[in-house]
Amino acid sequence: MTETPVHPALWPAPLASGAVDATITVPGSKSVTNRGLVLAALAAEPGWLRRPLRSRDTLLMAEALRALGVGIEETVGPDGTGEAWRVIPAGLHGPATVDVGNAGTVMRFLPPVATLADGPIRFDGDPRSYERPLGGVIDGLRALGARVDDDNRGALPMTVHGAGALEGGRVEIDASSSSQFVSALLLSAPRFNQGVEVRHVGAKLPSLPHIRMTVDMLRCVGAQVDEPETGGEPNVWRVSHSALLGRDLTVEPDLSNAQPFLAAALITGGTVVIPDWPSRTTQPGDQLRRIFTEMGGTCQLTDRGLVFKGSGRIHGIDVDLSEVGELTPGIAAVAALADSPSTLRGVAHLRLHETDRLAALTKEINELGGDVTETEDGLHIRPRPLHGGVFHTYDDHRMATAGAIIGLAVEGVQVENVATTAKTLPDFPEMWDAMLTGSGS
């Protein structure tokens, strides 16, 4: 047998030697951390963000807010335990430049904030950020009274000419390509002179839990929000003009980043405990309890956290993932190892995520011997025996963790650029090793 060549940029994904048995402390949620930073920056008084995620996406958000004049001090919490960020709001100033990297939350949530600054804010980012949809935010802000120069028409790079205030009011947008358009306009709306009424006019709206998260977090800092789920008009959200409170917020663990570890329990017939799994949350990752149970696991919320066990069998699944699109790469990886076919639906918008995730998953799983076809809005996955090879990641953190999941069960998988996991989980390779050697936290 010839040895698989090892390339420095290739990470040999460890093969599981048996059932995993580990407790994994998962760092804070990206989505909660970045919303928390924006809301704290817009508040009328200082606030705390405890157990924030420190990763590329959240450090870019913090750096951008600092560039606009906000104070963000990294420190230990008021009771001396754990890491915390003290956020000190200030008048927002331009000129400034914001690097969005490839963070959807930064490129969408910050342009509305920039309209409140007193000068031009230039937005730029990774090459992929130029291809990700932003039109709903740009057109929405223009309709609300902002001046935006988008040389790339509806995409980055662009300049928001902050005028120190924004009129706000009613706006219609099509958010079918990203729920983040709605979240973006709502998050800054308490600071618009007239607040906002956002009406989504597209055929579908992905990632609804993330919009619920926006509404919940706005209410938590004192904002007045009317929304469809508490008796409001369908597809319409209203946020009133008001001052925001500076709060002391503890960030929940990132349940979407718990996914690869839960998948490891499922694949190896082992047990993984995730401490501090919230009993009530808007995070889409909470739906893993249902999805991975249907795929063969069992789970229980206990005092120790979520206890998830694999049964040694992995079943295929037919599931609409439109609410939880960011879970698709991890589910596809597990489905490729299942005992029956899977159909993943409702995720056409993933073609414009960090990479075209539907094309990337199809190509990379098939190159390992799999049988995946793209549909109009998802994937058909027919499990076949897989073999080793390079799993390319296209600068997509969730492709890297998907490759690691497959590598648990397939010898010789090498994940290209595993460092891309730094977007939301910088310590992933170390955490993965610790899980497999039984030295998990």
Ligand SMILES: O=C(O)C1=C[C@@H](OP(=O)(O)O)[C@@H](O)[C@H](O)C1
């Ligand atoms: O608001 C958020 O924090 C997010 C919303 C979703 O975006 P899309 O609606 O663009 O899929 C999700 O995929 C992304 O990872 C995080």
Ligand SMILES: C=C(OP(=O)(O)O)C(=O)O
């Ligand atoms: C889609 C994702 O990220 P972003 O916030 O960049 O849209 C993701 O994390 O899966």
